[in-house]
Amino acid sequence: MTNHIGAAVQVRAVKDTWLQQAVMAIFVLITALLLALPSTAGAQEYKFNSIKVDGNQRIESAAILNYAGIETGKVVTAGQINGAYQRILDSGLFETVELTPRGSRLDIKVVEYPTINRISIEGNERLKDDALLSAIESQPRKVLNPTVAERDAAFIAEAYSQSGRLAARVTPRIIRRSDNRADLVFEIFEGGISEVERISFVGNQHYSDRRLRRVLGSKQAGLLRALIKKDTYVADRVEFDKQLLRDFYLSRGYVDFRTTGVNAELSRERDGYFLTFNLQEGQQFRFGEISVVSEIDAIDAVEYMEALKIKPGVVYSPTLIENSIARLERLALRHGHDFVRVDPRVTRNERELSLDVEFAVVRGPRIFVERIDVEGNTATLDRVIRHQFRSVEGDPFNPREIRESAERIRALGFFETAEVNAREGSSPDQVVVDVDVVEQPTGSLKFGGTFSTDHGIGLVIEFAERNFLGRGQYLSLSLATASELEDYSFTFIEPAFLGRDLAAGLEFRFQEQEPDEARWVTRIGEIKPTLAFPVSEFGRLELRYTGTNNKMTVGSGQSIPGSLIDNEAARGDIWKSSLGYTYGYDTRFKGLDPNRGVLLEFSQDFGGLGGDYEFVATSARAVAETRVLQEEVRLFATFEGGALYSPNDDSRVTDRYFLSSKQLRGFEPLGVGPREYQAGVQDDALGGKYFAVARFEAQFPLGLPEEYGVNGGFFYDVGSVWGLDQNSGVGTVFYEDLSWRHVIGFSIFWETPVGPLRFNFTKALKKEALDRERNFDFTISAQF
Known part of the structure; x- marks a missing residue:
């Protein structure tokens, strides 16, 4: 028995020795192979004595070398060559780019994008060529970039979406011409209009669907759907509708009103939407106790209380709060008190459904208006916009006055958008008011027809300019004729005569009846x-x-x-x-x-x-x-x-x-x-x-x-x-x-x-x- 055990031990020892020798041999072989391999690509270096550019027709070689950023006589790595390749490609001027090292010379071969010969739009009926061509980036006689063309196609599709045609598709096509030129064609499938078939409300108890539909900007499709454009479904308009609903309810005392959701369900024919607004009206609140407290010794709260117009029992409205605050702050200014703020402190009375409002007259921070910067007014003079501000440089800063000024600027009707913001000036106690506007057309030429049983059929022609020469002045010329009446008139109004809230007008009229x-x-x-x-x-x-x-x-x-x-x-x-x-x-x-x-x-x-x-x-x-x-x-x-x-x-x-x-x-x-x-x-x-x-x-x-x-x-x-x-x-x-x-x-x-x-x-x-x-x-x- 002992001999058999010893024999087994000897056999195992021989096998272990053989396995160790095999592992050692494999290790030595792998090491030898690794030592025989060349250096990695990341460590490879090049030195070029010359750089040759080939394939370019319009783009100068110097411009391509500038994009590459590789200088002759200097050592560069393979990674730097790859970076040069990417920079040339990112210029948007070339379809393909090849960089090939050939000893001490670097060959750069490019294929230029073609020049746009002309741009055409096909398949469009609802949106005109001029409106679309003026808004896209691609332009004739410029380099055709497929990425830009795709972006233009997306823009055109979005324009159709905003007009209610959500199924519109736009495909850019490139037609090659001689001399490396190409025609860019946008093929449009307009699709049908996605109309708003029905607008309904859930949760409205105090106002009918009919009344709420009149609040919205979106309208239901009706018999005159071909002429009424607001019956198309536009997602952005629905968001605006939610704000209109909120403003409507808040102005009528429903302070807890919320739109909990809007369901836009596509019809089976996929040509219309059924809109459902889910509302939570809450209860209507009225004004309860109205009071004024003063935290400034020089101000008598009783006098300010007499200036308020709000009475208990009136339906609550945020507009009335804002108007009251503005009235009290103006009263403080007339009395020579600067940096006065009025804070409304509202207390809910759930049992009586009333809101007690305490107007606290407090001392605000000592901040001044450093300057007012106006930008974007290409036609309107600065003074027309500045006239809407009650504050000027050096006056105490009043955030509410700035908001009111912004509303007055928008109310002019001269601008598509008007943003007014305040930012910190040269010191913490100074602010700069930035006014950024986008002009819109203010002139109109109208041709009108009238019929009445008094004067019969008539013709009206009127030219009107609400912002004459960018001065905020109103100018109108009109002609009206009918079977019993002829009327010619000229009207001119300067709304800020002598720089004040004083409208000076002049009217000439000739009438034959x-x-x-x-x-x-x-x-x-x-x-x-x-x-x-x-x-x-x-x-x-x-x-x-x-x-x-x-x-x-x-x-x-x-x-x-x-x-x-x-x-x-x-x-x-x-x-x-x-x-x-x-x-x-x-x-x-x-x-x-x-x-x-x-x-x-x-x-x-x-x-x-x-x-x-x-x-x-x-x-x-x-x-x-x-x-x-x-x-x-x-x-x-x-x-x-x-x-x-x-x-x-x-x-x-x-x-x-x-x-x-x-x-x-x-x-x-x-x-x-x-x-x-x-x-x-x-x-x-x-x-x-x-x-x-x-x-x-x-x-x-x-x-x-x-x-x-x-x-x-x-x-x-x-x-x-x-x-x-x-x-x-x-x-x-x-x-x-x-x-x-x-x-x-x-x-x-x-x-x-x-x-x-x-x-x-x-x-x-x-x-x-x-x-x-x-x-x-x-x-x-x-x-x-």
């Missing part, structure tokens, strides 16, 4: 300089001088000797010279409630300043407007009145009042008021020294899809014209005394793509025998 139902013709030339300026938050005052030459004649073959009209026409030309003013107070959509407001106007003109006719003309107008029934129904109430006093009792028919079909519906423009009448001979409308009218109207949806733009309305009008200076003519004068006319009616409003259309169906409840009634009329105006 020949009403079908009248025997007289008037030719009026007028000049009217004006000055207008604000006198309060909602009030504005206009001062004016009016010089008018009024020529009145009787139509050929229509004279009736001894009649009042003939006697007035016999006085010939009358020069009227007057001074006047108009005070207006307008809170519509700007006051405490966004759904209601009033307009009050009072005007007077005093004639006799060097003219042929002495008079005092006084008129007043009051308009109230509100929305009810979830803001679906709009209610209007309008009151108008006027009185003409002529101390010499010498007014003419061209001076006296008439009621137009807009003021009193249901009658012809000269259909009511004093008349001189002879049966079968004469029926002259004379106008009156006094007029009064009241109109009450309700506008409401008719149940049709709102994208059709059709709504209805009921109205009730009551009015009269009366009073004469002279009432003795060859005929009998009727209705010189006050006599009220009453009218009811129904209206249909249609907002068409070519202009608003209105139909009025009326019935006079009370009228006089000689009145001229009109039971139906409609108006339409269009711009193209």
Whole structure:
């Protein structure tokens, strides 16, 4: 047994020795092979005495060598040669690049990209060539770069996407020509429009889908989808719609409102989307207790409290908070307190659904405006933009004032975009206000057509420039003709006269009017300089001088000797010279409630300043407007009145009042008021020294899809014209005394793509025998 064990040990020892020798032999062999290999490529070095460039036709060899960055006589590595290759290729000038070391010479062989011979776009109908070609990077006579061409194709596809054609495809094609030239062709498949078939809302309890759809920028596709462009689906517009919804609800007190999501479901035919906005309205909050506290010893909180316009119980709105803060900060500036800030501290009262607001008057940081930098205004002068700032260099910095200035700049309408930002200046207590704007066209040339039952078919041509010579001035030239009226006018307005919030205007007008139902013709030339300026938050005052030459004649073959009209026409030309003013107070959509407001106007003109006719003309107008029934129904109430006093009792028919079909519906423009009448001979409308009218109207949806733009309305009008200076003519004068006319009616409003259309169906409840009634009329105006 012992011998067998010893034999086994000897056999294992022999095997182990043989294995060790085999491993050692393999190791020695691998080491020998590694020692025999040359150095790695990364360590390989080259030294070139010359560099040869081949294949270039337009690009100079020196430019290619500059891209390569390899100098003769210097040692370079293989990695540096690879870097030279990449730099030449990245220049975007060559299709292929080859770098080949040949001993002491480096050969560089290139194949240049072709030059663009021409660029064409095929397959496009919706977007014009000029609009697309002006926006792409590739240009004729420049090097054709496939990467740039692909980028241009993506841009064109995005332009189609923004217009609602999400399925549009753009393929760039290269057509080779002689002399290393090529045509670049963008082949476009436009696809169909992805319309918004339906917009619906989930979670809205206080406002109907119809009311919310009117808030959005996106619209549902309707019968006029070929003309209405906002019914196309654009993702960016949907994001903007979410912000519009939030602003709408916040302004009505729903402070917890959120859009939790928007579902855009593609229709089965893949040509339309169904949009669903998921809303969380929350509860409507009103203002609770309003108070002011002052943390500055020199400021009396009681005085600032009296300046606030917000009252408890009013529906909460962030706009009212901002307006109140601005009012208090302006009050502090008037009292000589700089660096004053007003912080609103809001406390929720969940039980009463109210928000208590405490306006804290505190001392702000001492920071000054170092300078205001304006960039991007290629046409508009700097001073037009700077005029929108209430602060100038060196004034205390007020962030809220800067935000308000930015809104005023955008409200000018001169710029596509306007960004106003503040950054730290040369020291921590200085800020620089940067204004970056992008200009947009401000001029317009309009050709319009009108039709009304008052003046028939008319033509309107108007040239208007809202930013004349970049000075922020308004210039307008217009011509309007109709069967009964010709009107030519020139208007110029300087909105910042003498660098102040003072609008200076000048108007010239020539008008010739020949009403079908009248025997007289008037030719009026007028000049009217004006000055207008604000006198309060909602009030504005206009001062004016009016010089008018009024020529009145009787139509050929229509004279009736001894009649009042003939006697007035016999006085010939009358020069009227007057001074006047108009005070207006307008809170519509700007006051405490966004759904209601009033307009009050009072005007007077005093004639006799060097003219042929002495008079005092006084008129007043009051308009109230509100929305009810979830803001679906709009209610209007309008009151108008006027009185003409002529101390010499010498007014003419061209001076006296008439009621137009807009003021009193249901009658012809000269259909009511004093008349001189002879049966079968004469029926002259004379106008009156006094007029009064009241109109009450309700506008409401008719149940049709709102994208059709059709709504209805009921109205009730009551009015009269009366009073004469002279009432003795060859005929009998009727209705010189006050006599009220009453009218009811129904209206249909249609907002068409070519202009608003209105139909009025009326019935006079009370009228006089000689009145001229009109039971139906409609108006339409269009711009193209």
